[in-house]
Amino acid sequence: MTRARRTLLLLVAPSLALLVLINAYPLVYAAVQSVRDGTLIDPGDFVGLDNYRDTLTSPAFWRSVRFTLIFTAVGVFGSWLGGLGLALLLRTRIPGRTVFKTLLLLPWVVPVVVSSTAWNWLVATPQSLLPTLVHALGLGTPLFLADPVWARITVCVFKVWISVPFMMMMISAALTGVDRAVYEAADVDGATRWQQFAHITLPMIARSTYISWILMTIFCVNDFPTIYLLTGGGPVDATTSLVVLSYRTVFQNFQVGPGVAIAFVMTLSLVVVSVALYRQIRKAHA
């Protein structure tokens, strides 16, 4: 090993040591917990892959997988569509554009604990604003958080509402990189607005789109507070995602091994999805 290489290694060593301490150690410790039957303060006995087997054969796990997929799909594409629409709208020279942009950022900026409380006030009881409004319109009295189907819809809409500003910022940044001369040329060639959008805008922001999808997928799959604060995963597990199930298993049922096993399965799936989307980015950029 050359002297320069040794120096380089020494320079990165402190950072590496910290990274190992902060990231690798908890990961390895969690992996160990997932194959044991311990508690929060005692590692317990080695049980092999029993926790994984129990997890993968549990109906509650698969119900959570189903809801996680719905929540993620709606969260990613709902917020992307909303963000794209707003970004395109704000690209036009409307008055008060900066004010709108700032206001639209609020759902992302406000802490989830605050916004979830606000949404709870909005929908929780029959006397809340939204049920009262719906009732006044003669559309009955939907139980937005107590009915399993409505609870799923409410949680997904809440997630989209929170995430739209992030998508809007990502897409706005990407749109600034699209040369307006390309649109002028398309105008000259007689391209319609839709053709310009489909054949210029979307391909030009594809890279940012894929990145934002990857990020939002990670945000949605790992999203604990949005769901937990609004519904606690209920009613009757209707809105229990994998991360909520994992939390409940470890910290409410005190089943550490199975709970960590759920988290590992979730992480593994997330890595697979992220890698697939990352490949799409590289393809789009090639």
Added chain:
Amino acid sequence: MRSKHTRRAFLGLGAAVAGGTLLSACGGGSASGGGKLKFWDMPWGQADYTAAARKLTEAYQPAGDLPAAGYQEIQWANFAQTFSSAIASKTGPAVSTGGGFQAFQFADQGAIAYADNVIEQFRKDGTLDDFLPGQVDAMKTAKGYAAVPWQLDFRVWWYRKSLLDEAGVAVPTTWDELLTASRTLAAKGIFGFGTGTGAGNNLGSQGLLLMMLNNGGGLFDPDGKVDVVTDANLEAMRFVQELVKAKAVDPASISYTTDNLITQWKMKKVAMGVHTAGLDTDTGETDGDLRVMSPLTGPSGAKAGLVFQNNIMMYANTPSTAGSEAFLSYYIRNMKALWQQNVVAGLPVLKSIVALPAFQKQTQKAKIIAEWAPVAKTFASRSTTLFGGLAAVDSSQPLTQFAQTVLAGGEPKAALSTLQGALQAIVK
């Protein structure tokens, strides 16, 4: 001019920083903070509770070489995680309050210092006689006293007098009267069984357990084994189903947080329901319109309440076992100050505090001690002792799911069977 900051010096500095960080991260912990015993306490009451409890802690004057005590407030959010990680890393407290079953849970894991010496001292100096009947015995395990009780958290039936008067309904004393009253109230759009099982709200499941206990049932058999599918429980849940059919239960209540439920009480949408002892203070209505019922008589003629004995526990990891014991004894003997200042939401375990004019003035709480405490049963009933597995059952997901199913009108027998399987999986 050559710089003094050589590469060797830079690398040395980097190594020192990293080494220091590693050492501080790996350094051994203890239950002493700055030479003091660490006392961790939960926010047990109104905003001024913490200040009063801190003052009481800091007023402790240890004898001889025993350590003084330092106060640390711990929030309820993720408290199990907070305590567990601290205990595992040996940075936890020497003495603490906490979840009602926490002491038993940690005792099973070898982390608790048993309070036998404290109890023995109390026996000698007469303090033991000051405890309400049965409270200290509830802390007893096969290996010793896991903790010392310091306050009681009840689930009892409340009613709003004005709504019952308007509906011409007498205060129910039996289940049949409860159902009849609920039907009358429902005709006026008012709910006779105010409850909630939304995020973080356990009042719904605790209310159902109260009904089981009231009928001679419960979640466990006398040996502490999960025993949910019993005739007594089934009869109790069928009665709840009748209440649901009678529109005594708000269909939206299965998603109600505690705040939502309190709002419904405030808005006079609820006339009767199971709540903690603090409903009147929670709603800010201590004018006497919200009142505690007398314990209901169930179909078998039995009466019952549900009580959680909150306790103070000592940990095996302590800088001084004698110091922990001395502080715990001091705290129990002097905690009267917290009730004199009216800062605790829970009810006292000491007769001398119950007798205080400041406490007796709170008529609803005094009624709970007078009428509900003698018939109250623990979460572990029909088991005769509390045990560590209860920590996993209380506020667990299976119990919440069960309550949501039953309160939504689900078939009780199927719900009980599901609960039996789910609880067996988590209680070991």
